[in-house]
Amino acid sequence: MTLIFATATVILILVVVLLGIRLRKRSNHLIYIHDKLTSILDKGTYERLLVFDSDPQISQLLKDMNQLLDHVHRAEAGYANQEKEMRNMLSNISHDLKTPLTVVLGYSEALLHSASLTDQERETMTGKIQDKAQEVLRLVHSFFDLAKLESGDTELALTKVNVSELCRLKMLSFYEMLTKLELQVELSIPDSDVFVKGNEEALERVLDNLITNAMKYGAEGKVLGLSLDVSSEQQVTLSIWDRGKGIPEQEHSRVFERMYTLEDSRNRLYQGSGLGLTITKRLVERMGGSIELRSVPYERTVFKVDLPLAR
Template identity: 75%
Template sequence: MMLVLLGISTGGLALVVVILAIKLAQRSQQMNYIHLKLEHLLDQGTYERLLVFSNDAPIQQLLRDINQVLDYAHRTGARYANQEKEMRNMLSNISHDLKTPLTVVLGYSETLLHSPALTEQERESMIGKIHDKAQEVLRLIHSFFDLAKLESGDMELSMTRVNLSELCRLKMISFYEMLTGLGLEVKLDIPEGDIFVQANEEALDRVLNNLITNAMKYGSDGKMLGLSLHHTNSNGVLLEIWDQGKGIPESEHSRVFERMYTLEDSRNRQYQGSGLGLTITKRLVERMGGSIELRSVPNQRTVFSISLKPC
């Protein structure tokens, strides 16, 4: 009587129970399939996604959440694999970069120790070469240490109002003799009025030093080096250092800021840098709230552009 009063017959109730039982069985099967498939994906380490055709809203939401977690895990795994590969390459390059000057130091030291017949001039020459190579090792060690501090966040950069126009003028004056000695024509495009930026002066000086040195090393065959500085339409400050050398192929652009990438395959093989200068430059620029990018058309113009905040 109660069932009839509620508007549900005994047959209707039985049908509801059957439908619920079927749905529960389907959900159980789907959950079991999801469990087995997820277990398989984790064991195999594949980049597949979970696909289950279901009109069950909670199951659909669960699948979306699981696929988001899988995507995140895959991206994290890929980053870890790349970092591990990069670290192996870096350690190999560090070993090579340190081994080369140390081998020279040891070679000359052996000669000085076991060759009493050497003239005073020969001894002075060898001692000078030992000193130069020891300085090279020290510079490498400082570069490794600085990069480690930058990437760990241990290097503090105090931000102040920096006269970038004056800093650029002074830096180019300090390099002028070296640039002309290489036969490079220098082109400057700096406004008469001073341009100020929010930055760390010491870090900015190092950035300029790295980029000018890089242009001298790898772009001197173009016989021209330029520096331009101006405000942008978006109320920023743009600093560009460019050369007209052999340039960098487009396929290499994404790699030039990697640790230990020395550009020897894409530019002048005469120079073998530590491969840390551009990496440190990028980290310093980013720590100052700026950005750096590369544009290069071989034998026409290779430009490193730095965007900074005005002050």
């Protein structure tokens, strides 16, 4: 009896010791987690917590915390990038507004203070003031349109849209400009109607932006193409392409950023707000679609838009 009691006592003592060791180890782990998290947050570093395999529950907790840290760091990086884009956008908008406004002020001052101007000169200056004022208005509208899209204030009513007919009509509306630029047009649109789930006004703007972009930067290739394919039972692919100078591969990831423009777009021939492709991407995404760029200079530069098929 005494032996049994002594054995039980020893076993109990061993259990208590083991529990004490385990609790102390867990306590040390918790202290490490607290100290490490405090250090990461205070210093703003991109470190991770060391995962201990000895305790499955603590190990899972550490893995979950590392995932949370990854999420926080991605959010911070996204916010920093967005803030940088916004600063660049405001800087570029200031530049783009300053140029036409300077012209407007210069001509208006001449009209006010130059009594010797002929009627023809006054008419010419008035026309240039009108053109520059329209340029400023277009830029301001683009800026506010993008702001509304990104804030979610703009509701897009999605309906069944005949995208094949819309593409034909849109290309016809650009006929005069395409002819003036001596661009050959290649169309590949199914004879039967193709319907997508989208917003007709938004789709028109997407087409306007992509066709205008192809004319501005792809005119050297002398070809502008538009194709429409029912790529699956759930998706329609709209492609607008050209054989112009294209976009360098290192720039592909930036083309949809706010205020992104090619280097020569500050030249008068290529003047643009830099918001067109950003607005296009936001509109496509709001319609449940996606857009991508593929470009091989002087061979084929294509913007592909995937949209949900409407049955």
